[in-house]
Amino acid sequence: MKGTETELVEPGQRMIRNSSLPAALAGHEDQIVAIELLDEDPDSTVRRGWDPLNPWTDAEARARARRCWPIAAARVAGWLRDPDTVPRRLLLGIPEPGGRTVVRYAWEVDAAATWEYYPHSGRWGIPLGARVRDHPRLGAALYETRDGRRVQVLLNHVHGFRVIEAWRDEMRDARLR
Known part of the structure; x- marks a missing residue:
């Protein structure tokens, strides 16, 4: 998923009733918290943009990486039904000049x-675990071959989020050794 150089307003939030969950998530209410974002004074809630000379702390990066991603409710429901299918790690990529x-x-999921579920936008907050400081993809751009061309894996993924199958990661990691 992509981060950004742009400063972002981090609004306040409050939990709301889980009755706003999509029907696909019936039976999983205890695994999800519905959250409403509140408007606040931007001067007190601005998250600084990416600066390679002063990288984000883990807490700053987590604040960007964990919330508001466009994932289909049916996909989240499938992950909740079968936790073994949840992606194991979340990688945060930052666009460079x-x-x-x-x-x-990188973090464990x-x-x-x-x-977290944000009903107003239909987006999700991904539960992050421990930071992975030795992930083989840190410092690298992720590429794949599409239609005979080498392209970045997020090319044409306008929301900056994509699940990359585990076997692909394992094969790529093996090639790096």
């Missing part, structure tokens, strides 16, 4: 933790 998106942070 020149167009490459480089992985700067905590499949047993509570997911």
Whole structure:
């Protein structure tokens, strides 16, 4: 997923009733918390943009990486039904001058933790676990071959989020050794 150089307003939030969950998530109410974002004074809630000379702390990067991602409710429901299918890690890539998106942070996804749901936008907060400081993709741009061309894996994924199958990661990691 992509981060950004742009400063963002981090609004306040409050939990609301889980009755606003999509029907696909019936039976999983105890694994999800519905959250409403509140408007607040931007001067007190601004998150600084990416600066390679002063990288985000883990807490700053987590604040960007864990919330508001466009994931289909049916996909989240499938993950909640079968936690073994949840992606194991979340990688946060930051666009660089020149167009490459480089992985700067990695975390375990905590499949047993509570997911966040934002009903107003239909987006999700991913439960992050421990930071992975030795992930083989840190500092790299992720590429794949599509239609005979080498392209970045997030090319044409306008929301900056994509699940990459585990076997692909394992094969790529093996090639790096």
